[in-house]
Amino acid sequence: MHNQDFDKYQQAFADLEPFSSTDGSFLGSSLQAQQQREHMRTKVLLELEKVNQRLKSAKAKVTIRESNGSLQLRATLPIKPGDKDTNGTGRKQYNISLNIPANLDGLKTAEEEAYELGKLIARHTFEWNEKYLGNEALKKDFKTIGELLEEFENEYFKTHKRTTKSEHTFFYYFSRTKRFTNNQDLATPENLINSIEKIEKEWARYNAMRAISAFCITFKIEVDLSRFSKMPENNSRNIPSDVEISAGIIKFADYLNNRGNQVNPDVKDSWQLWRWTYGMLATFGLRPRELFINPDIDWWLNEENADMTWKVNKECKTGERQALPLHKEWIADFNLRNPKYLEMLAITISKKDKNNHAEITALTQRVSWWFRKIGLDFKPYDLRHAWAIRAHILGIPIKAAADNLGHSVQVHTQTYQRWFSLDMRKLAINQALSKRDEVELMREENAKLRMENERLKMEIEKLKMEMVYKRS
Structure with missing residues (x-):
């Protein structure tokens, strides 16, 4: 444009x-x-x-x-x-x-x-x-999908304000439309529907529908994609427990001890930044890009930040918010306020165009790459799901948990509570039973104390009677 x-x-x-x-x-x-x-x-x-x-x-x-x-x-x-x-x-x-x-x-x-x-x-x-x-x-001929993709950005931003968020959203729509369609096909409703129908995986089909829907709206292609619009109910995830999360961060140090000697001096310490990223995702339940889009490093290191909140920038997916930690002790345990790591973050994002959706996406993909590199069997977003489940187990109200994660109660309920595994349910039930046992124990202790209190009252009365008897 x-x-x-x-x-x-x-x-x-x-x-x-x-x-x-x-x-x-x-x-x-x-x-x-x-x-x-x-x-x-x-x-x-x-x-x-x-x-x-x-x-x-x-x-x-x-x-x-x-x-x-x-x-x-x-x-x-x-x-x-x-x-x-x-x-x-x-x-x-x-x-x-x-x-x-x-x-x-x-x-x-x-x-x-x-x-x-x-x-x-x-x-x-x-x-x-x-x-x-x-x-x-x-008589106007249909253009090919490839021809319209070349015009997509120009036309899209005629009806959308250009921000970091909208750039990222457009990149999502563009990349998926390009991936799941044939550039040589004419941009007809039939060809676009056929492109979606060919996709086997439910989530890939759902994501393609979202992208192609935006593509069709932009070019006023009348097509009914409603039958593809239901969010899939199941998706396999490995949600780590708190113990597994604590064990996972140690794997970054294990990588340092086990890596070979052929390491580029310029990046030999970069693993520390990605360990810090891991710790932040686990502690705050953040989306990975919420660490890289205009991070307020000064606030994070400020002594006045007594609640130790992370400020999510307004250019992020769901706007600005202050995220609170769930296990505040992890901030110290994982050394998350070490200025060295924040300096590494500042240098890393200074090399990027912070408003370039592709470069921010590359950083988030780098996080996933490190998870695989050190042998974690869960993904960055699984730490966000773990935060949501942990909040539920701890009895935090759904509205408070949803606000902290930056999404609606509806999304929180529908999306995150789906990932309760058998182990997680056992943990939740056992904790609930443990709390119940604690209450029963307190009741028993109170009953014993009341009985002891009554016994002491009787003893006092008995002593009083004896004193009166002796005087008489």
Whole structure:
């Protein structure tokens, strides 16, 4: 997109602050996209009023109207071939569609076409040709998926404010649409549906649907993907216990002791940064990119940060928040406030374009690579799931846990409680039973104390009676 075009669309979004979805689901993303499309439509309609005012001042006898995402020319014209002259005037008002999209570029084109049509009307030279009959638009060939992918970014950001979040979202849509479709296929609803149907794995099919849905909305391809829109219920995960998490961090030091001597001096200490990343993910239940997008390192190391919260930047997936640790002792145990590791983080992200979605994604993929390298049998996101399950076991209210993880109660309930393994359920039940046993023990102790208290009262009464008897 040329800078001038980019500025035009992004300036239209200058007064919009996209609301932060606390729902990472397809629904949450769709609501954000809808908000931005409606904002841009409002801007286009306001600009349309100005265009029509200019046409009126120029006595062009043509106006422009918006209909279903397209712009039409409206004018009183000679009766169209095959149409009836109901008024007997030989003229009638028509809406002419020239397949012009209702966006800022389309307005410019529509205004030019309106002046051209106005001249034909003024000179009495208008004729119903292929262009004005709409036959040219009907004969328009479908483009290939590959051709539309080349235009995808330009068109997408005509209806979305460009931020770190929206860049990442677009990269998600673009990469998955490209991966799961054939570039040579025509961009027809049938071909796009066939691309999704060929995908065997449920989660891959669901993710492809999300991406292709955004692709179709951008290019106004009418297709019904609703039968693919249900989130899969099952997905195998290995959720680590607290003991396994503590054991896992030791594997980073084991790697240091077992690696060979052929190590690049420039990266020989890099394992410490990824161990720190591991500890932060486990302690706070963060999404990996929430450590790399504009981290507030000064706040994390500040002595005034008594609650030891990690500030998630507003450019992250679900907006800004302060995440609290669940096992605060892990901060000391895992040495998470060691300035050396934070300096390594600062240097690493300074080498990257912090607003480049691909580079941030590369960092998060690096985290996964290290998990595999040191032999962990769980993934970075499994630490987030473990945090959610641990919070549930500890009796933390769902709303508080969901807010701390930066998503809705609905997502928390539907997504995270699904991962309760047999071992986790045993742990939860045993802890609950243990608490019950503690309560029963306290009741027994209280009963014993009450009995002892009664016995002592009787002893005192007995002693009082004996004292009275001796005096008498």
